[in-house]
Amino acid sequence: MQHREYGHPVAGRAYTDEEAAKFMLAFESRDFEREEVCTTAISNSNWIARSEPLPQGYTATRSHGRDAYQIHLPHGHAARGAGRNQLPILIDGIQSRQVGVADLDQSGNGALVRFSRNAEGVAAQKRYASGEDVLEVAFLQQSTRSQEVPAALTLKTVNVGRETGDTIMSDAQEMLALAQRHNRVDMAHNAIAAGKSLESFRSELLESISTTAFGGAPAIHTGSERSFSxxxxxxxxxxxxxxxxxxxxxxxxxxxxxxxxxxxxxxxxxxxxxxxxxxxxxxxxxxxxxxxxxxxxxxxxxxxxxxxxxxxxxxxxxxxxANVSIPKNNADVSASWVAEGGAIPESDLDIDNVTMxxxxxxxxxxxxxxxxxxxxxxxxxxxxxxxxxxxxxxxxxxxxxxxxxxxxPTGVANQVGINTFPTAGGGTMTHSESLDALAEIAAANLDTTNAVWILNPTDAATLGAQAKDSGSGMFVYENGRILGRRAIESTHATQGTVYVGLWEHCLIGMWxxxxxxxxxxxxxxxxxxxxxxxQLADVAVRYPPAFQAITLTTP
Structure with a gap:
């Protein structure tokens, strides 16, 4: 039996069941994390009878505190049937160049790929994650067994030396660099595996950063089913x-x-x-x-x-x-109608920075x-x-x-530039005053559809008893909403002050x-x-006019 590798036929030799078992046991007992070069009991360089590519793509995950990759392995059943729990990962099928292992799933349909921490393993992981290298499954030809048994995964280069490959690598490296800065490495790996463009990844990354909420999270579960206690x-x-x-x-x-x-x-x-x-x-x-x-x-x-x-x-x-500086456009350029032969007026961008x-x-x-x-x-x-x-x-x-x-840090209430609105009196806020307060935010060219109110529970009780008008039977604060916008009760809000705003403009950084x-x-x-x-953290406000602090004036 022959297979084609880099365009050249390679002849494999047949192994007895005893030899094959010895070969697999040598890999099974090897510590793939060791820095020194390891060899197996069988040293024939033509040990591969045949190899075939694995389905492209992977799911990035975490295992043993580092990056790992869940892959589909069609021949996993045969490997587990032969008593294998792992397959070694070899560079170009060379037995002395093991750079990782693939832990076989119980189902026999997939495997968790982990790379060694030594220099060659780290380099191999980067090439695989970027798509420069791909995995193939290598088989031994056994003389007395009818079914081929996977013996190893072999890592082969596919993109080096091609102009398109260079472009792919450049984009992949940029994706990884961006992801590392925002702690989204898994997202980059998934994007690279899916063949997404750099522009598409940037868009997804920004969306992820802007919508990630801070809250309760369960214990970590990794590909090896370990949890952090x-x-x-x-x-x-x-x-x-x-x-x-x-x-x-x-x-x-x-x-x-x-x-x-x-x-x-x-x-x-x-x-x-x-x-x-x-x-x-x-x-x-x-x-x-x-x-x-x-x-x-x-x-x-x-x-x-x-x-x-x-x-x-x-x-x-x-x-x-590191310290963060986010550019902010305070005033955009403007367009003007100009008469024939008239001069076009100048308008400059007003760029500022929000720092954390x-x-x-x-x-x-x-x-x-x-x-x-x-x-x-x-x-x-x-x-x-x-x-x-x-x-x-x-x-x-x-x-x-x-x-x-x-x-x-300086919170929303003490930011320079937020809107302030005192009510007329009585320690409450009328329906008309709530409309005026929200209108001040809208006047800054902001869409208030998703504005959210935050108020002290005592103030919530007061506004819940404040009638909107004399005949409708409706109240200013009703069913958890004010003016149809969501309202949140919190004792962090000082009694007598009600906040409303577009809270995505409140930035919380964590180091x-x-x-x-x-x-x-x-x-x-x-x-x-x-x-x-x-915890190292900071707070900043991206655009102060997006917020309104309403004082419930007392007599």
Missing amino acids: LTRLINAEVTGDYSEAGYEREMCQEAKRNYAGKAKGIVIPSEAIYQSRATMLTSGNASGAVDTVLMGSEYIDALRPFSAVTAAGATFLRGLA SPRMLAGRASFTRHLLATSNPQIDNLVRQGLAQQIANGLDAAALEGSGVGAI GGLDLIIDPYTGGANGIVNIYAS
């Missing part, structure tokens, strides 16, 4: 034993490498957290969470302010690595070692959500009414993940583990 990580840090938290440690090491500045403790990937509570005890405050019959699903959490700015549609910029720089938002939470040791997995989610909500509430308060003094310092010593005598959490 915060309590497992804390327990390992306290005891010094990471034997059960290797995955968490690897994820944190990667997050620390991408952290802006110098982290003081463990850096938790943002996707593992965003999804501090008071001390959780096994007696007193948290006694209901531990012992006898533990009902984690019935845990009674602390009451916290709702993250109103996030719910209203604030724009989140994640994965930032990392500021530290920090908090502390604590819980007992007993709780850590005896609680069920529900507690892991509760700890994660508690930390995330603590940071989220701090961001929400700063985004809405941050003073701008010292390290505190890196959550910096976590675990302190088992300060409260060690009482079995308390303290957690100090900090």
Whole structure:
């Protein structure tokens, strides 16, 4: 049997079942992460009987704290039938140049491709992700077996030396560079695999950045079905034993490498957290969470302010690595009607910048070692959500009414240039006044269709009793809406002030993940583990006239 490789026929030789098993076992037991060159028990260079291309494309994912690629593998059933759980990835079929492995799915229809961290593996991953290299499945010709069994995946170059290939590589590299700046590497990989243009990817990336909301996220699930456990990580840090938290440690090491500045403790990937509570005890405050019959699903959490700015549609910029400067056009050029022979008047663009720089938002939470040791997995989610909500509430308060003094960002209420509207009196707002307040935003050439109101619950009760007119039986605030626009109640809004605006113009930047310092010593005598959490973030307003602060004037 022959196959064609780079246009040249290559003759394979037949292996006995015993030889084939020995060949596969050699690859199965090899540590593909080792830096040095590895060889197998069979060294014949013509070991491939035949190879065929795999279906193009992949789904980018994460495994063991790094990029991985889910592929369709039509011959996976045969490999699993032969007792294989993995296939080696070899450059050009050369046995000594293994750069990764493909973990076979239980279904036998696919595999998870992972590349080595050594230099050759990193280079091979970049070529594969960009489309310069493709994978083929290589078969051994076995003399006594009727069915061909996949022995390895071989990585082959397809785009080098062609003008179109150079263009593809240039676009792919630009996509990856853009994605890395905005923490959207998986999106770039998927776009490259789908053959999308650079322009199309830019558009999708901007849409993703502008619409990503900040809120509760579940634990990370990777292609290898591992999940990030915060309590497992804390327990390992306290005891010094990471034997059960290797995955968490690897994820944190990667997050620390991408952290802006110098982290003081463990850096938790943002996707593992965003999804501090008071001390959780096994007696007193948290006694209901531990012992006898533990009902984690019935845990009674602390009451916290709702993250109103996030719910209203604030724009989140994640994965930032340096100070941010966003160009802003204050005044556009204008066109004029000109008489014949008349001079065309000049009009200049007025360009400004919206800047953001990392500021530290920090908090502390604590819980007992007993709780850590005896609680069920529900507690892991509760700890994660508690930390995330603590940071989220701090961001929400700063985004809405941050003073701008010292390290505190300047929120919407204290931005220069927002609209202000005092009502006539009575500590309320009439239907007519709400129309006037919204009209001031529309006067700045802004579409107020998607405007959102934010108000204190006490003010909500007042406006809910304020009749729109004398005969309709309708009220200013009714069914969660004012003037047909959504209204959100939040204690972060000062009583007596109502906000309305287009909240996508409120920018919240986040640098890196959550910096976590675990302190088992300060409260060690009482079995308390303290957690100090900090997040680098900042708030800015892209266009102040998009917001209105309404003062409910009292007599």
